[in-house]
Amino acid sequence: MTARITAEIADDPGAAVSTLVPTPTAPLGTEPTPPGLPLVRRKHPWRLVSYALLALILAMLANSVLTNERWRWDVVGEYLFDDKVLGGLWITIVLTLGAVGVGLALGSVIAGLRMSSSRVLSIIAAWYIWFFRGVPVIVQVIFWVYLAQLYPVISIGIPFGPEFAFYDTNLLVAPIIGCIIGLSFNESAYMAEILRGGVAAIPPGQIEAARAVGMTPRQIRRRILAPQILPVVLPPFFNNVNAMTKTTAVVILASVTDLFSAVMQIGARNLQQTPLLLVATFWYLVLTAGLTLFQVGLERLVARSATRS
Amino acid sequence: MVQSTHTPVREQDAPASGPPAMVTFRNVWKSFGAIKVLRGIDLTIERGQVVCVIGASGSGKSTMLRCVNGLEEATDGVIEVDGELIGVRLRGGRRHELSPREAAAQRGHIGMVFQQFNLFPNRTALENVMEGPVVVAGLPRDQARRRAEELLTRVGLADRAGMYPRQLSGGQQQRVAIARALAMEPKLMLFDEPTSALDPELVGEVLGVMKELAEAGMTMLVVTHEMAFAREVADRVAFVDAGRIVEYATPAEVFGNPTHPRTREFLARVQ
Ligand SMILES: Nc1ncnc2c1ncn2[C@@H]1O[C@H](COP(=O)(O)OP(=O)(O)OP(=O)(O)O)[C@@H](O)[C@H]1O
Ligand SMILES: [Mg+2]
Numbered sequence: 216m217t218a219r220i221t222a223e224i225a226d227d228p229g230a231a232v233s234t235l236v237p238t239p240t241a242p243l244g245t246e247p248t249p250p251g252l253p254l255v256r257r258k259h260p261w262r263l264v265s266y267a268l269l270a271l272i273l274a275m276l277a278n279s280v281l282t283n284e285r286w287r288w289d290v291v292g293e294y295l296f297d298d299k300v301l302g303g304l305w306i307t308i309v310l311t312l313g314a315v316g317v318g319l320a321l322g323s324v325i326a327g328l329r330m331s332s333s334r335v336l337s338i339i340a341a342w343y344i345w346f347f348r349g350v351p352v353i354v355q356v357i358f359w360v361y362l363a364q365l366y367p368v369i370s371i372g373i374p375f376g377p378e379f380a381f382y383d384t385n386l387l388v389a390p391i392i393g394c395i396i397g398l399s400f401n402e403s404a405y406m407a408e409i410l411r412g413g414v415a416a417i418p419p420g421q422i423e424a425a426r427a428v429g430m431t432p433r434q435i436r437r438r439i440l441a442p443q444i445l446p447v448v449l450p451p452f453f454n455n456v457n458a459m460t461k462t463t464a465v466v467i468l469a470s471v472t473d474l475f476s477a478v479m480q481i482g483a484r485n486l487q488q489t490p491l492l493l494v495a496t497f498w499y500l501v502l503t504a505g506l507t508l509f510q511v512g513l514e515r516l517v518a519r520s521a522t523r524s
Numbered sequence: 525m526v527q528s529t530h531t532p533v534r535e536q537d538a539p540a541s542g543p544p545a546m547v548t549f550r551n552v553w554k555s556f557g558a559i560k561v562l563r564g565i566d567l568t569i570e571r572g573q574v575v576c577v578i579g580a581s582g583s584g585k586s587t588m589l590r591c592v593n594g595l596e597e598a599t600d601g602v603i604e605v606d607g608e609l610i611g612v613r614l615r616g617g618r619r620h621e622l623s624p625r626e627a628a629a630q631r632g633h634i635g636m637v638f639q640q641f642n643l644f645p646n647r648t649a650l651e652n653v654m655e656g657p658v659v660v661a662g663l664p665r666d667q668a669r670r671r672a673e674e675l676l677t678r679v680g681l682a683d684r685a686g687m688y689p690r691q692l693s694g695g696q697q698q699r700v701a702i703a704r705a706l707a708m709e710p711k712l713m714l715f716d717e718p719t720s721a722l723d724p725e726l727v728g729e730v731l732g733v734m735k736e737l738a739e740a741g742m743t744m745l746v747v748t749h750e751m752a753f754a755r756e757v758a759d760r761v762a763f764v765d766a767g768r769i770v771e772y773a774t775p776a777e778v779f780g781n782p783t784h785p786r787t788r789e790f791l792a793r794v795q
Contacts, residue, residue: 420638423595423638424636424642424643424644425644426595427635427638428655428660428704428705428708429628429630429631429632429633429656429660430659430660431624434628434659434660438655438659442646443645443646
């Protein structure tokens with residue numbers, strides 16, 4: 216079809232186009248009819264070549280991985296659903312949800328302070344973000360777990376005055392709680408910046424329009440900002456959660472047995488480190504795949520409610 | 525200071541006789557950093573009056589309008605709307621800032637229409653109009669819906685109620701914005717160049733709605749470049765130059781016999 220039109224146009228441009236698309240359409244008063252010219256998409260022959268090449272490379276990789284005995288897929292299968300591995304997986308999930316949940320709550324407050332009209336509050340929030348984003352997570356986690364070395368007893372009271380309550384630090388801050396605190400502070404700094412970016416993306420006219428109908432700052436946050444920020448912050452938010460599922464592996468240094476720590480312990484005993492790392496890889500990929508599915512669903516939902524047509 | 529030429533700023537409102545004017549600017553100044561944008565605005569708008577503000581770009585028209593509902597706070601001087609000071613309380617010769625809640629409550633009674641419409645993109649036309657009555661005035665949803673439907677009918681958009689802003693033309697969006705402002709049953713309407721972002725053929729439909737509103741007795745303060753509209757609908761025209769009202773009279777006087785040289789210059793340029 217395409218070829219024919221081009222050929223005809225090349226031969227006799229005026230004639231070909233006018234026979235295909237009769238210009239003087241229906242006389243006034245009657246229904247006009249469309250010329251009925253279907254559109255033919257361009258062909259992409261090189262794509263087929265690239266598909267074939269990719270298939271070849273994948274086949275070579277699969278061949279090498281499956282036929283090389285030393286990958287020890289039998290060991291992978293044996294430990295995939297091992298109790299210790301599943302227990303570690305559960306701890307990884309708890310650490311991630313804890314860090315993201317607390318981090319989001321704390322981050323909302325910090326973002327609010329950062330955007331406050333009070334310069335003092337805004338600067339304090341900026342310092343907070345600088346500090347907790349700047350100190351390596353691994354340092355922050357270990358700090359909280361070994362808090363007892365600094366403060367064997369935690370007491371509540373008036374600074375430099377009387378104290379009311381005393382707690383044994385080791386009892387109050389179990390290693391896993393220490394890990395969640397450490398991860399949360401770090402996470403909250405990132406969350407605060409994600410939320411601030413979301414607010415910055417809202418045209419100022421939206422806030423003015425809300426103020427002009429008489430909304431209070433609280434009503435503006437809930438009714439105008441929240442729904443419009445959501446589609447903007449979801450991708451960076453999930454980016455962060457995805458990173459956090461794997462960042463939790465730092466707790467191995469705090470003697471908390473998460474997924475990574477579990478496979479390392481088993482590997483140290485049976486000296487099959489590589490297959491066991493594959494076990495961890497498998498579960499991390501399952502976790503992030505689940506997250507991605509959740510994200511895609513949520514983004515669709517938000518997009519639909521924002522721009523239903 | 526030339527303080528004596530201005531209406532004095534009273535500490536307590538409620539004048540001795542009759543209802544107060546709808547809007548009173550009392551020696552209002554506004555600076556952004558070192559730039560003085562408003563330099564002593566005095567203006568009184570009576571109930572039911574339509575005042576059009578004209579003037580060159582950057583002369584301070586928008587700023588003046590935005591001070592009326594407190595989107596911009598005056599650097600000095602005060603504005604009263606219906607006898608109530610906007611955004612502040614006078615005590616001991618100082619202006620004490622109102623709480624965000626109090627300021628929000630004042631804005632609820634003053635409708636505003638923006639040049640860029642500023643409709644909420646995630647809400648339908650109907651929901652945009654319902655938003656204020658439901659969230660701010662606490663009206664039950666079915667009542668708010670009924671009021672919104674009436675208002676959309678009034679601006680000629682009953683059949684577009686379920687559409688989102690991006691599915692509406694500019695003129696239709698602006699008419700929804702007018703309905704949204706009216707939904708709060710304002711005692712005063714502010715318009716900041718409501719037709720400047722519109723294609724010429726869409727200007728008429730918006731001006732038509734505004735004219736009907738004026739005829740229904742609404743008090744309106746309108747910043748506009750539509751001289752024909754000002755001539756026909758306005759009771760008074762204020763010409764603003766470099767942050768001051770240099771000419772204030774009936775449209776016939778301002779357009780027919782401008783006294784200030786800057787007004788003459790401006791009118792010669794736009795006509
Ligand atoms: N938020 C702001 N910060 C700093 N300067 C501002 C701000 N808003 C307005 N200005 C300045 O104040 C002056 C008056 O602005 P305004 O928007 O009131 O003008 P206008 O008369 O409405 O002009 P136009 O006809 O172009 O809309 C301009 O010089 C502008 O640059
Ligand atoms: Mg303006």
